[in-house]
Amino acid sequence: MEQLADAPGTPMSSRWIEAHGRQSTIITAIFARAGFEPIAPPVIQPADLFLDLIGEDLRARTYVFTDPDGAELCLRPDLTIPATRLYLDRFGETGRPARFSYNGVVFRYQRGGGTLARPREFSQAGIESFAPDNPAQAEAEILALSAESIRAAGLRAFTFRVGDLGIFNALLDAIDMPERWRAQLSHHFWQHAAFRRQLQKLMKPEEFGRALAEPLFQAIEAARRGTIRHGDAVVALEQHLERQGLVVAGTRTLDEIAWQLEGLAADLKSPPLDPRAALLLDAYIKLATPARAAPDAIRALLKGTTIDIEPALARFEERLRLCAQEGIDMADAPFSGGFGRQFEYYTGFVFEILSPLLGEEEPLAGGGRYDRLVEAIGAPSPVTAVGSAIHTDRLLLAVRGGRP
Amino acid sequence: MSDVTTDKLVLAVPSKGRLMEETAQLFARGGLKLARTGNDRGYRGELQGLPGVEVAFVSASEIADLLRKGEVHLGVTGEDLLRDLIPEAETDVEFLKALGFGHADVVVAVPDFWIDVSTMSDLEEAALLYRRRHGTRMRVATKYRTLTRMFFSGHRYGGEARSVDTVSMYRIVESLGATEGAPGAGLAELIVDITSTGSTLKANSLRVLDDGIILKSEANLVMSRRAAWTDETLALKDAVLGSLG
Numbered sequence: 001m002e003q004l005a006d007a008p009g010t011p012m013s014s015r016w017i018e019a020h021g022r023q024s025t026i027i028t029a030i031f032a033r034a035g036f037e038p039i040a041p042p043v044i045q046p047a048d049l050f051l052d053l054i055g056e057d058l059r060a061r062t063y064v065f066t067d068p069d070g071a072e073l074c075l076r077p078d079l080t081i082p083a084t085r086l087y088l089d090r091f092g093e094t095g096r097p098a099r100f101s102y103n104g105v106v107f108r109y110q111r112g113g114g115t116l117a118r119p120r121e122f123s124q125a126g127i128e129s130f131a132p133d134n135p136a137q138a139e140a141e142i143l144a145l146s147a148e149s150i151r152a153a154g155l156r157a158f159t160f161r162v163g164d165l166g167i168f169n170a171l172l173d174a175i176d177m178p179e180r181w182r183a184q185l186s187h188h189f190w191q192h193a194a195f196r197r198q199l200q201k202l203m204k205p206e207e208f209g210r211a212l213a214e215p216l217f218q219a220i221e222a223a224r225r226g227t228i229r230h231g232d233a234v235v236a237l238e239q240h241l242e243r244q245g246l247v248v249a250g251t252r253t254l255d256e257i258a259w260q261l262e263g264l265a266a267d268l269k270s271p272p273l274d275p276r277a278a279l280l281l282d283a284y285i286k287l288a289t290p291a292r293a294a295p296d297a298i299r300a301l302l303k304g305t306t307i308d309i310e311p312a313l314a315r316f317e318e319r320l321r322l323c324a325q326e327g328i329d330m331a332d333a334p335f336s337g338g339f340g341r342q343f344e345y346y347t348g349f350v351f352e353i354l355s356p357l358l359g360e361e362e363p364l365a366g367g368g369r370y371d372r373l374v375e376a377i378g379a380p381s382p383v384t385a386v387g388s389a390i391h392t393d394r395l396l397l398a399v400r401g402g403r404p
Numbered sequence: 405m406s407d408v409t410t411d412k413l414v415l416a417v418p419s420k421g422r423l424m425e426e427t428a429q430l431f432a433r434g435g436l437k438l439a440r441t442g443n444d445r446g447y448r449g450e451l452q453g454l455p456g457v458e459v460a461f462v463s464a465s466e467i468a469d470l471l472r473k474g475e476v477h478l479g480v481t482g483e484d485l486l487r488d489l490i491p492e493a494e495t496d497v498e499f500l501k502a503l504g505f506g507h508a509d510v511v512v513a514v515p516d517f518w519i520d521v522s523t524m525s526d527l528e529e530a531a532l533l534y535r536r537r538h539g540t541r542m543r544v545a546t547k548y549r550t551l552t553r554m555f556f557s558g559h560r561y562g563g564e565a566r567s568v569d570t571v572s573m574y575r576i577v578e579s580l581g582a583t584e585g586a587p588g589a590g591l592a593e594l595i596v597d598i599t600s601t602g603s604t605l606k607a608n609s610l611r612v613l614d615d616g617i618i619l620k621s622e623a624n625l626v627m628s629r630r631a632a633w634t635d636e637t638l639a640l641k642d643a644v645l646g647s648l649g
Binding site for chain 1: 538539
């Protein structure tokens with residue numbers, strides 16, 4: 001017999017459906033009262049955009065398909081990107097402030113069809129604020145509204161977990177190193193093992209060396225030193241490839257290759273990353289402390305160095321203060337330096353809301369600051385953005401003490 | 405579960421090509437003749453000399469699927485397909501014996517003129533710049549989605565535990581045939597594909613990365629842990645394995 005039942009983890013009882021509906025009404029009313037405009041982006045989205053913008057974990061779990069016209073599409077695995085597309089569509093030109101809310105289903109593959117706490121299709125109720133006049137205030141407000149919604153849904157016991165990619169980026173900017181090393185480290189933030197490995201490599205850059213044939217090597221070296229133009233190095237590369245009989249094809253350009261070679265040549269000449277700086281970055285990534293103690297813990301790490309990231313630390317403190325003003329006491333929330341959620345579009349403050357029942361692996365809500373997403377989708381310049389989404393099926397599960 | 409209802413042992417073997425011929429020769433060396441029943445084009449057969457074994461002739465990739473679902477007891481197919489189609493292979497199947505034929509490597513290959521890229525670490529760097537320049541991730545053409553994902557995120561088959569270079573700034577585009585032509589045709593920037601002599605890669609101006617061998621694959625006799633096993637079928641499994649010496 002073929003199994004015809006729904007996937008495990010799909011709650012089917014009418015009591016559940018009614019309770020979920022009531023919960024949605026409560027949450028969307030809170031969002032509306034706070035002045036967020038409800039939107040309903042399409043469920044079917046262009047695959048390319050999502051696959052390019054989300055992290056590896058989610059990429060592997062996105063339902064992608066080709067329609068009869070040959071278009072590559074996906075079932076939205078999240079609503080932040082569709083909301084951002086809508087913002088770009090309406091206000092991309094002007095960059096004016098906008099506040100959106102949504103309550104809709106998203107889809108993520110789960111092995112074996114999923115579980116109650118990890119269903120493959122579930123609802124997200126969320127809010128996104130674009131180009132807010134006061135970004136720190138917007139962060140506090142979004143966090144507070146998420147917490148208020150969870151409380152109004154009937155859950156009393158929940159906790160926060162926070163991180164701040166703004167502090168990490170400030171640290172990277174303040175440490176002396178070539179710009180391309182910064183880009184590499186920043187890119188590896190979400191995979192801690194890879195991040196540490198990159199740090200180790202940067203401490204001994206001579207190992208980067210490539211044996212390059214003369215006269216190409218001379219040309220690359222000269223371009224690196226600035227004695228010839230980059231364009232001349234590209235020509236030297238082209239001649240080299242022709243001599244070697246190597247076919248040039250595809251989308252990757254000779255310009256990119258010459259650029260990489262110049263970077264590698266520069267690495268060979270660069271002084272290695274200061275081991276103290278590497279230790280500092282490693283210590284920051286590992287840092288785990290209550291939020292209120294985080295700025296001083298970071299200051300302690302920086303003691304004896306000339307590195308100054310006071311503005312980023314002050315922003316963190318200001319945010320805690322604003323949250324307290326909104327009635328959310330974040331002082332005891334665990335902060336970790338390496339916490340960035342598994343979405344590579346975050347650029348600043350990030351948070352998750354956890355229940356004792358489901359724990360850290362299955363947060364009830366999460367969000368943060370993503371200042372580069374609007375630009376990545378097509379805006380002419382970066383637009384400040386902050387948002388949060390509640391996993392309403394998980395929330396209901398937590399409210400019902402785990403009963404389906 | 406239609407196939408596993410009797411005390412017969414169902415053995416899936418490749419339905420055509422070199423893999424089928426070599427499988428037949430393998431059993432022949434053990435004194436068993438792989439024969440089709442009914443007309444010659446049938447998809448059912450038997451192992452003459454070992455009553456109780458029912459043979460299913462199916463495509464190599466389908467064999468992995470049948471083993472994963474437990475719809476056959478045993479199967480002969482390439483490790484590449486098994487590892488790719490059964491992400492958690494160890495829980496669903498047991499590799500009984502490497503069979504010494506069907507050798508091929510699953511590799512990461514890039515256009516030969518990328519002289520700045522010879523390792524996975526170089527690839528990640530090149531991919532970062534590519535993303536900044538083109539606004540999209542580099543595309544990897546492959547039919548091996550799982551193997552690619554696992555390898556690029558740091559998993560190493562054969563279990564070297566040391567830390568390895570990962571690549572994350574990429575996306576997979578599915579390729580169901582002639583993968584090696586994808587970069588030349590502008591459909592992808594690089595590929596993950598199978599190679600035995602390397603000549604097809606060479607003909608397409610592609611080169612394997614120094615640390616880009618994902619899996620050294622060969623044909624394996626594999627047992628499904630999900631199939632319904634009885635004392636009779638277990639004994640038959642031992643007999644099949646025993647005949648292979």
